[in-house]
Amino acid sequence: AFLLFLFYLIEPVTSLVDAATQYQVGAAAIARIVEAERLETEDPGPVKDASGAVNRAAAVEFDEVRFRYREELPYVHHGVSFTVPGAGMTAFVGPSGAGKTTVFGLIERFYETSGGRILIDGRDIREWPLAELRASIGYVEQDAPVLSGTLRENLVFAAPDAGEDAVREVLVRARLDGLVDRLPDGLDTVVGHRGSKLSGGERQRVAIARALLRRPRLLLLDEATSQLDAVNEMALRDVVADVAREVTVLVVAHRLSTVTLADRIVVMDGGRVRAVGTHAELVERDPLYGELAATQFLASAPVVGEPRQAAGA
Ligand code: ATP
Numbered sequence: 001a002f003l004l005f006l007f008y009l010i011e012p013v014t015s016l017v018d019a020a021t022q023y024q025v026g027a028a029a030i031a032r033i034v035e036a037e038r039l040e041t042e043d044p045g046p047v048k049d050a051s052g053a054v055n056r057a058a059a060v061e062f063d064e065v066r067f068r069y070r071e072e073l074p075y076v077h078h079g080v081s082f083t084v085p086g087a088g089m090t091a092f093v094g095p096s097g098a099g100k101t102t103v104f105g106l107i108e109r110f111y112e113t114s115g116g117r118i119l120i121d122g123r124d125i126r127e128w129p130l131a132e133l134r135a136s137i138g139y140v141e142q143d144a145p146v147l148s149g150t151l152r153e154n155l156v157f158a159a160p161d162a163g164e165d166a167v168r169e170v171l172v173r174a175r176l177d178g179l180v181d182r183l184p185d186g187l188d189t190v191v192g193h194r195g196s197k198l199s200g201g202e203r204q205r206v207a208i209a210r211a212l213l214r215r216p217r218l219l220l221l222d223e224a225t226s227q228l229d230a231v232n233e234m235a236l237r238d239v240v241a242d243v244a245r246e247v248t249v250l251v252v253a254h255r256l257s258t259v260t261l262a263d264r265i266v267v268m269d270g271g272r273v274r275a276v277g278t279h280a281e282l283v284e285r286d287p288l289y290g291e292l293a294a295t296q297f298l299a300s301a302p303v304v305g306e307p308r309q310a311a312g313a
Contacts, residue, residue, distance in 0.1 A: 057086035057248045058218040066115030078271040089244040091253035094268035100252045104220045138211030142222040152187040159213040174209035175235040201232025221251045256297035
């Protein structure tokens with residue numbers, strides 16, 4: 001599938017290789033960023049809802065989606081259905097291999113479904129011009145790369161025309177303005193090979209800031225599984241809550257601090273949606289969720305100011 005993906009990116013392959021050499025990051029990771037840049041040909045602009053109000057947040061619906069990566073492989077989605085209204089935060093949780101990250105790949109149309117439909121704002125994504133679809137989406141992958149240039153280069157990489165004001169705005173939104181003030185050369189500080197001068201939490205927020213600079217209507221965030229300190233954990237939580245006020249945010253969540261914030265949680269297991277609800281509802285209602293909350297989330301979350309025991313089980 002990776003080779004197919006590269007084939008699909010045949011046009012920007014030269015710049016991809018250049019960029020990978022220059023910045024010394026993996027081609028797979030950089031391909032997604034280059035792709036985003038290549039396809040950002042038009043700003044989808046404000047979308048008006050039924051009442052005529054401007055609504056930038058995209059509504060997302062999966063309707064009985066079936067999918068396998070290749071014909072000889074088993075199905076990964078066996079009829080996945082869920083509805084996400086515009087704005088707010090929706091968390092996807094479930095055991096490893098449940099099909100959570102695949103949801104994002106399908107929304108981006110990196111792959112085609114083999115059954116069912118995916119709708120954005122009520123329109124089948126197969127009917128959207130691909131450039132317009134992808135310009136609407138900001139995708140922060142689990143190990144989204146920070147490149148070895150300056151912080152500014154890292155941010156404007158996928159939005160080269162972004163002005164100084166826009167850069168400053170996303171820095172504030174991603175809670176990185178304090179960091180910039182502390183860095184010796186501010187935005188022009190070289191942040192090191194693969195961003196090694198930044199903490200894990202800062203790297204993830206740089207990736208979010210980069211995605212926000214393209215003004216998406218839908219933000220897909222595949223949360224890193226690595227441990228964050230309490231300060232970074234809270235910063236991430238604040239950023240997501242803030243962004244979700246005007247942009248639809250979907251998160252593959254690995255942290256209790258993230259799921260407790262979610263407006264709705266979609267529990268996936270074995271390529272199906274087994275339950276949808278808030279944290280409090282699911283702890284009561286869904287044994288698998290209770291187990292995940294008690295083990296997966298709590299185990300990886302040095303949470304401050306959160307209930308220590310989430311699961312009723
Ligand atoms: P995790 O929490 O471990 O990331 P997940 O719920 O996000 O798991 P997916 O990444 O969506 O699960 O993967 C679902 C299934 O699809 C897994 O069995 C995985 O091995 C398989 N899979 C994922 N990507 C590919 C691919 N590119 N080609 C073939 N199979 C894949």
